[in-house]
Amino acid sequence: MLMDILDRLTKKNTIEDGLPAIEDAATFVDAESLASALKQRVIGQDGVCDDIAAQIRRRLALARRGKPVGVFLLAGPPGTGKTHLAKVLARELERQLLHFDMTQFASGSHSLSQLLGMTKGYVGSDTYGKLTGGLRDTPASVVLLDEIEKAHPDILKAFLTAWNDGFITERSDGQAISTTAAIFVLTTNAATERLAELSVQHATDPDAMRSSAINALKEAKFAPEVLNRIDRIFVFRNLAGLDVARVTALEIEDMIHGYGLQVADQGIDPKIILALMARHRKMGTAASSRDLVRSIEEQLADSLIDAKKRGYARISLVQEDDQRVVARGSTPATGSSK
Ligand SMILES: Nc1ncnc2c1ncn2[C@@H]1O[C@H](COP(=O)(O)OP(=O)(O)O)[C@@H](O)[C@H]1O
Numbered sequence: 001m002l003m004d005i006l007d008r009l010t011k012k013n014t015i016e017d018g019l020p021a022i023e024d025a026a027t028f029v030d031a032e033s034l035a036s037a038l039k040q041r042v043i044g045q046d047g048v049c050d051d052i053a054a055q056i057r058r059r060l061a062l063a064r065r066g067k068p069v070g071v072f073l074l075a076g077p078p079g080t081g082k083t084h085l086a087k088v089l090a091r092e093l094e095r096q097l098l099h100f101d102m103t104q105f106a107s108g109s110h111s112l113s114q115l116l117g118m119t120k121g122y123v124g125s126d127t128y129g130k131l132t133g134g135l136r137d138t139p140a141s142v143v144l145l146d147e148i149e150k151a152h153p154d155i156l157k158a159f160l161t162a163w164n165d166g167f168i169t170e171r172s173d174g175q176a177i178s179t180t181a182a183i184f185v186l187t188t189n190a191a192t193e194r195l196a197e198l199s200v201q202h203a204t205d206p207d208a209m210r211s212s213a214i215n216a217l218k219e220a221k222f223a224p225e226v227l228n229r230i231d232r233i234f235v236f237r238n239l240a241g242l243d244v245a246r247v248t249a250l251e252i253e254d255m256i257h258g259y260g261l262q263v264a265d266q267g268i269d270p271k272i273i274l275a276l277m278a279r280h281r282k283m284g285t286a287a288s289s290r291d292l293v294r295s296i297e298e299q300l301a302d303s304l305i306d307a308k309k310r311g312y313a314r315i316s317l318v319q320e321d322d323q324r325v326v327a328r329g330s331t332p333a334t335g336s337s338k
């Protein structure tokens with residue numbers, strides 16, 4: 001009897017050992033830490049960050065149904081962080097980002113070959129398309145389809161196949177490339193004003209906001225077959241005054257990184273940014289974060305280069321009496337001779 005059981009157990013193990021590793025093994029992400037990482041980089045969109053982190057956790061933990069992990073639509077006004085969120089998401093999930101700007105795919109057949117490769121017999125038919133090649137090499141990518149409303153209907157059709165069948169066909173050699181490990185993130189600026197109104201109107205009711213956002217996009221002639229297929233829509237809100245200051249601070253940090261320098265631990269003094277915004281307002285322009293960064297870079301460039309030359313790794317920003325902002329070296333680079 002005992003032998004019998006042992007025997008069966010051994011056999012069972014042998015069978016299981018012989019199975020290939022399950023292809024789309026479920027992965028687990030901690031939604032809370034993902035959400036908080038997203039919120040640190042994507043300002044003023046806390047609801048979206050919480051929601052998308054929860055969605056991704058759930059969908060990654062699910063046994064696959066032969067479909068992509070998710071097809072997500074980010075909608076809302078331009079300059080509110082939609083493209084930015086897709087990039088931050090890829091970074092936080094440690095996934096490759098395949099970024100497609102749909103304005104480049106407004107013409108049909110020609111641009112289709114960029115995505116899916118060139119049919120046999122044509123010049124270039126030995127190279128894979130950017131989408132098929134990217135997913136063949138890295139199936140678990142984040143695929144960003146930026147400004148999807150600009151894409152030609154033939155391009156949309158190819159993506160609908162990719163989402164519904166769980167694979168796309170590379171045209172040069174006919175190989176089926178799986179899309180089941182990929183996360184598709186679509187962005188759109190369609191119906192901006194209506195969506196901005198809705199996000200105020202339904203500020204406390206995200207379910208109502210999502211369903212009326214879908215209706216608003218339908219009314220704006222956004223491709224209904226895409227709306228029917230997406231797994232979830234996320235509506236971005238306009239950034240409020242203080243959010244613009246926080247976004248500007250992040251962008252100034254990025255700009256400083258571009259000079260090979262870090263910002264000292266205490267960060268950028270918000271007073272500096274608020275003063276900058278006030279000055280722009282006086283000039284009669286409600287400055288975007290980009291304008292603000294440009295204007296501060298003009299003031300800072302020389303002192304940043306100088307700090308770098310003198311061997312500093314970290315700087316802080318200080319405002320001089322004449323209101324000019326300059327960088328002061330605060331921590332020398334390790335191993336520096338100065
Ligand atoms: N909510 C935000 N949080 C942080 N940065 C933002 C935010 N919104 C915009 N930005 C900054 O502005 C730039 C443009 O934003 P983007 O994501 O391209 O806007 P869109 O919503 O039009 O896609 C980004 O690269 C980012 O640096």
Ligand SMILES: [Mg+2]
Pocket residue numbers: 079082083084146147187
């Ligand atoms: Mg964008």
